[in-house]
Amino acid sequence: MPLTLTRALEAVLDGEDAEALRRATARLIEVYRSGAPPSAQVLRDPVSAAAYAAYRMPATHAAVSRVLRYAAEVVPGLAPRSLVDVGGGTGAAAWAVAEAFPGLGSVEVLDGSADALALGARIARNGPSVLAGARWTRRDLAANAPLPQADLATVSYVLGELPDDLGGRVVDAAMAAAGVVVVVEPGTPRGFAAVHAAREQLLAAGWHLVAPCPHEDACPLAAAGDWCHVGVRLDRTALHRRLKGASLGHEDEKVSYVVARREPAALPEGRVLRHPVTRKGMVRLEVCRADGNAAAEVVSKRQGPRYRAARHAGWGDRWPIGGTDPAD
Incomplete structure (x- = not known):
């Protein structure tokens, strides 16, 4: 049976202090629901990182997996050999990319939290070989250093946590580093605003859309004051239900996203x-x-x-x- 993220999380998080995880999860939920960019490092200690992995990794993984599926439908030959996961935290997006593209040969995850990176590396040792051998690099995105070169750059659940000017610089850096850029944010008005800004920035730089848009004109939903998003249903693990105090065995993750590359794609109708x-x-x-x-x-x-x-x-x-x- 292939190794899965769920099994990897269980292997690493089993035995963690459940009450400490619940308190840390409640704090994380409060931070993320505030809608404002955090003023300090959110994953500030090992307990916060563990709570984040249990509470957010399954949803982020499901969202990025769905986005990659949509992109591969539009570009069937999409087969990146290398990935840079920008602001990747504990590596949920990297897991999704590794599962979507079996030919992936190298992964580097960048994040400002040493605790998140350390935990992500532990979780990845229970996953595919490309993840077990990934590089986990601490990087302050505000430092404006060039990103490692890769075929694919993922920027998932990052831009909405950054000041607008820094978000734009991160998208520029991703374009300079990779031939395909994937931006994923929560499917909220704020999340979509960050995605829409990235979409306009990519188009202004001469890049071409892959998904979700069937055109490269102005977004009609943004013009109408609406927001473009999609719902992704995922199963909750027993730990996930306990940490969130939830009774349902599933949840629906709302996600906004854009995928773009340097070359034109045959967009759907x-x-x-x-x-x-x-x-x-x-x-x-x-x-x-x-x-x-x-x-x-x-x-x-x-x-x-x-x-x-x-x-x-x-x-x-x-x-x-x-x-x-x-x-x-």
Whole structure:
């Protein structure tokens, strides 16, 4: 059975002081829900790092995994050999990349928290060989030092915690370091604002979008005061439920993201923006379209293959406007 992040977390966190983890988790939740950039290092000690790993790694991993799946659908030949994970903390994004791309040969995780990096390295020793051999490097992003060169740079759950000017410098550094950049933030208005700023910065630098956008025009949701995000459902572990005081066996992580690269990609004709609404004989989709507009589309049973395609469509999926039935 392949090693998984869940098993790795269990192997490393088993035996930790449960009450200390609960207190640290409550503090982290309060910090992240405040919506303001932290004024000090959040993962400031081993207990905070352990709480973060138990509470946030599964959700971050699930979100980045879904984003990478969307990117690979648009660029089927996407196969990075090297990764730099910027602000990677305990390495959740690195786990997602290693699982998505079996040919990955090298990983470097950068973060300002020595405790997060040390814990991430311990967790990674229970994972794939590329993670077990990863480099875990302490780096102050405000220092403006160049990032290590890599095929892929991930910047996940980082920009929203930085001042706007520093966030822009981090995106510039990622573009200088890699041929593909993945930016992931919480699917909130603030998180989307950080993603949208990165999108505009990437486009202004001459980069090309891969996902989620089916076009490179102005974002119609931002123009309307809305925000683009997608929901990712993940199973909660027993430890996760205990730390959050939760009863449900799953949770829905809302995520905003952008993936871009130096070369143009064959973008889809549309992207589903919300959960499709299914009624007898019809499906209503909210779609961002290749022409730069976002609008509702109602697909009826009389439309045959197009209707079957709509019934298979999910929030965040490409919308095959040509009517291809994904079941065929």
